[in-house]
Each structure stands twice: as structure tokens, then as C-alpha cells.
Amino acid sequence: MPEHKVISFENIKVACKNCSLVTLCLPMSLTPEDVERLDAIVMRSRPLHRGDVLFQAGSRFRSLYVVKTGSVKTYTPSEEGGEQVLGFHLPGEIIGLEAIQSGQHTCSGKVLETSAICEIPFQRLEELSLAIPSLQHQMYRLLSKEIGQESEMLMLLGKRNAEERLASFLLSLSERFKKRGLSATDFYLSMSRHEIGSYLGLAVETVSRLFTRFQEESLLSAERKHVQLRDMEGLKAIASGQGSTSHTRRFP
Amino acid sequence: MPEHKVISFENIKVACKNCSLVTLCLPMSLTPEDVERLDAIVMRSRPLHRGDVLFQAGSRFRSLYVVKTGSVKTYTPSEEGGEQVLGFHLPGEIIGLEAIQSGQHTCSGKVLETSAICEIPFQRLEELSLAIPSLQHQMYRLLSKEIGQESEMLMLLGKRNAEERLASFLLSLSERFKKRGLSATDFYLSMSRHEIGSYLGLAVETVSRLFTRFQEESLLSAERKHVQLRDMEGLKAIASGQGSTSHTRRFP
DNA sequence: AGGGTTGCCTGATCCCGATCAAGCGACAAA
DNA sequence: TTTGTCGCTTGATCGGGATCAGGCAACCCT
Numbered sequence A, B: 001m002p003e004h005k006v007i008s009f010e011n012i013k014v015a016c017k018n019c020s021l022v023t024l025c026l027p028m029s030l031t032p033e034d035v036e037r038l039d040a041i042v043m044r045s046r047p048l049h050r051g052d053v054l055f056q057a058g059s060r061f062r063s064l065y066v067v068k069t070g071s072v073k074t075y076t077p078s079e080e081g082g083e084q085v086l087g088f089h090l091p092g093e094i095i096g097l098e099a100i101q102s103g104q105h106t107c108s109g110k111v112l113e114t115s116a117i118c119e120i121p122f123q124r125l126e127e128l129s130l131a132i133p134s135l136q137h138q139m140y141r142l143l144s145k146e147i148g149q150e151s152e153m154l155m156l157l158g159k160r161n162a163e164e165r166l167a168s169f170l171l172s173l174s175e176r177f178k179k180r181g182l183s184a185t186d187f188y189l190s191m192s193r194h195e196i197g198s199y200l201g202l203a204v205e206t207v208s209r210l211f212t213r214f215q216e217e218s219l220l221s222a223e224r225k226h227v228q229l230r231d232m233e234g235l236k237a238i239a240s241g242q243g244s245t246s247h248t249r250r251f252p
Numbered sequence C: 001a002g003g004g005t006t007g008c009c010t011g012a013t014c015c016c017g018a019t020c021a022a023g024c025g026a027c028a029a030a
Numbered sequence D: 001t002t003t004g005t006c007g008c009t010t011g012a013t014c015g016g017g018a019t020c021a022g023g024c025a026a027c028c029c030t
Helices: A002-012 A032-039 A122-131 A133-159 A162-179 A193-200 A204-216 A232-239 B002-012 B032-041 B122-131 B133-159 B162-179 B193-200 B204-216 B232-239
Strands: A053-055 A063-069 A072-077 A083-089 A108-111 A116-121 A186-188 A220-223 A226-229 B053-055 B063-069 B072-077 B083-089 B108-111 B116-121 B186-188 B220-223 B226-229
Touching: A032 A122, A032 A133, A063 A122, A083 A193, A083 B133, A116 A122, A122 A133, A122 B133, A133 A162, A133 B083, A133 B122, A133 B133, A133 B193, A162 A186, A162 A193, A162 A204, A162 A226, A162 A232, A193 A204, A193 B133, A204 A220, B032 B122, B032 B133, B063 B122, B083 B193, B116 B122, B122 B133, B133 B162, B162 B186, B162 B193, B162 B204, B162 B226, B162 B232, B193 B204, B204 B220
Parallel strands: none
Antiparallel strands: A053 A108, A063 A116, A072 A083, A072 A108, A186 A226, A220 A226, B053 B108, B063 B116, B072 B083, B072 B108, B186 B226, B220 B226
16 A cells, blocks of 8 residues: 555654644744754654664764654663663653763663654754754753753752652643643553653652552542543642642741 | 952953863863954953852843852752752853753852852853854753753662762762862862752751761761762762662662 | 850651562453 | 463552751851
8 A cells, every 4th residue: 555655654744834843842933944944954754653762872872853743751771671761752842962962872762652753963953053043042942941851850859759749740741731732631641650650769659659649639530541630739739849748847 | 459459350360261171161172263252251250259149040041150160059949948959060060051941040059169250141152152163062062961960860869879879979079070180089078968968869967977887988088078088999889889788689 | 265156966766658569450462 | 261461559568768856066256
């Protein structure tokens, strides 16, 4: 069926200007002509499937990757098979920024579900950003945003207890889904409990118990990967450390 | 004493090309002419003293700051007076990168000891980096480096126990001092135990106990702020999770 | 020098979350 | 259908590190 092939291929090759992510992704704040110039250097591959590796820690850095559909996790494989999850990436988010420095990836990227990924050769992007001031500006903002997000994560891991971490995580996902036009209260988790635990610095069992507890408290309902946030205010209270069951005494 | 004033003022106004940090800081890999161009936009103030605030969380972002001498901590002040330390910054390191994104500082910067700071108006730096490709490249690398370092910190906070954290912290300082031509094994800590604890996600008491334990194990000697690393290999073993007292079973 | 503050150290106790252990449902292959 | 595997859940126990409390030394201040 060559016809089918062509169709699915066309489906992948959505130009940036026609991509629904144009307001979230790199093209944000570029003129239509500049979007075309950016478009010319973007490479679009066939869809990847759950478990496919986007890049591996230690491999040479050539390109940044942007999630178009689906989701990706980045992680550092440790000796003895374990892994530390560093992040989950949704459509419009850019991956690989940490590798610019050394020219080598310091973490691996793996696809969590069937996903379409755009590849942007970094050297060409760098050249282009010299010619397009607003692209350079956008790059600086993107890199800076990543730094800010990791700082927030440092605070989460440094000072927050388990329930505060999970609540924050769910609210962060919620917000990101919302920005992408999806439901902020009803979504599917593409990552396992184990991966959530690794990301939040918690054991799987703790994550599981927290899901159970949150359900008992009517904060959400969860059935496997399907999550519905029922009480956003309650979750926000917990995430900000004002939860009723918090052990930390705020007013001695 | 106008004469004295002039001298100390001149002392501060070391041009980039004469600065000992030229190989660590932004000018790295720039041609002498380009260093002069960069030099023209750098602002150098009189020295700041312990406790002086460089910028405050929430204030408008205008400039990046580079430590010339001394040291700076960045932190997010939390309600109720507490603070979470996000980083310690030594000569040659750039501060404020997280604020590019929103145009507003998300953390505060405070000087830990008498320090000289260079201020670089970001808008002018951005313009200059359009004209100097190697400066743009250097900026990308710098931002990327920051991302990579924060990722390492995420791993530290997510997976390491208290002694692994403190050992890693001391070794990181050691390496950074070494790069600046100072002793890798004998140095002064400009930050308090409390600040170390906040940075590492530990209570002050734990940090203090660990210093004591490390001394008992002849890994180092510490008298208040003065630290001498005695057994680098031992510290490295602990930092990498191979310490003998580690609770985590690596080979079940 | 005296008196107050602050930073650091040490001991005792407690508790959150890791670890160990076991069972269960979903899903894939035989 | 059965069997095996994997992901998730739940229960029981343990311990690392937080918390509480007290004391000492250094370093302010006048």
C-alpha cells in the first residue's frame, strides 16, 4: 500500500507554520518568513514507538529534539541497571539542551508512547540564530526557562515531603496539558509509577500509597494510567505546603 | 583621601583582558578585539560586603552578574523567613541566567564575603552576541552548562544520602578552587553550615555531624570555616556511592 | 570587660519514607 | 485456557535523618 505510506508520511511532515505547536515551540514570536527559514533545517522522522531511544548518554550531540506528539523521558542510566529520571517532555518541549556544553549527551532520551519528534541540527540552528535576532532571543529564553524549571525541581527535592512532591508533579502536568489545549483535570499518564518515583526521588511503593491516599481524600481518582483531578484547590494547598496532614510545623 | 579612593577604584576596574578569569569567564575563546568590545559593556562597581544583596527575587532583570573575587549565594526566600539555597558562585561564574526567560529574577543573590562583581547589561550582551558568533556560541555553552550542573544536582538530591551529598559538595568545591589556581585540598568555606544544609537538603545538625564523622574517619580536618581534605580517594568513594558505610545495598 | 547574639556541636527521640515481602489484576505469548 | 511477566497495590518492619533541646565558643556590640 504505497498510498497509505504516502499519507502517513505527509502526516508527519507538517511544516512548522502548520503545526499546532507554533505558539509553544521555537517558532514563537518569529515572522512567517523566519519560520520558513527555521522550517528548512528541521528534520522530521517517522513516528517512534514506546521504548525507542532518541539519543543515548555518551553519544555525540548533533541535534536538539522537539516533541511534536506523544511524550519522552530523559534519564541517566546508572551502573547496575538502575536509572534516574530527569524529566518528562510533552509536545512543544525541547530536549537535549544540556548537551550543547560538552558536545556530548549526558542523559538518554526514550519515547514513552508512540510519538512524533522533530530533529533540529544544532549547528545550523546556531547559524540561523545569528541571522535572526528574534530566534537568538527565543533560544536564550528557552535555555533560561530550562534553568528556572530545574531550580524549581531542586526546591521540590530539597525541601518538600512526598505528598507535596506528588501534588506538585500532578499540577505541573495539569498545567502543561492545559497549555496544549487538553484537559487540565482529566488525562493519561504515559509514565509508570516507577518512573514517577524515580523523578520525584521516591520509592514506587510510596508513589502508589500516595495515589491511594489522594483518592481516599477525594483529591483525585486514578485508575492505572488514567487520572482525574477532583479537587484542584486541595492539591494546590498540599503542593504549596499548606496541606492539613503536613508534618512540618509552620507555626510553632 | 582622594588618592586612596582612586587607587581602590582603579583596582576594581580591571579590564577583561587583564583579568585573571579571562579563561574561565565569558571572554573565553574570544579574540582580543572582541574581548575589548565585550569589555566596553561591562560595568564594574565598588566591592560589596558580606550580606550585601546583588539582586532580589521579583525584581526586574536587567543584567547578568559575574563574580570576580569573593563568592555569592543564590537562594529563594520563602514565606516565614526561611530560605532555600540554590547555589554558591565562585569567581568566573555567571549569575542571573534563570531570569532571562521572564525578565524577572526568580531568586535572590547575596554576597557571602567581600566580593567584586562585574555587571553585564543583558540587552547589550544580546546585541553583541549577534555580532560576535563566538560570543553567541559561548553564551549557549554557558547556559547549557548551567542546565547540566543543575541536572547533576537533581541526581544528588534525588538519589544520594547525606554523606554522599556532603562528600560530593566538598569535592565540587575542591575542583572549582583548583581550576582557579587555588588549593584543591585546603580552603575556606565562605558559607555557613546552615547554608550548606539548605543547599544539600539536609538539616544543620546533620551537616555538623557529618563533618565530625568525616574527621573521625580521617577524610578531612575542619575547624570552623577552614577545611583540609585529607583523603581525596576516600571522599570520592563516598561521593560515588561506594563508601563502606553506605546503607544502600549495591550487590544483593 | 561584660552581655547579647550567632554559629557550631552533641545527645535523645521520633517519624517519614525506604525496604522487604507478598498478593493481585492486566496483558501477552504459548 | 493456561502460564508467565510486569506493573501496581498493600502490609510489616526498620532506619536515616529531622526535630527538639542544651551547651560551648567566637564574635559582635557598646
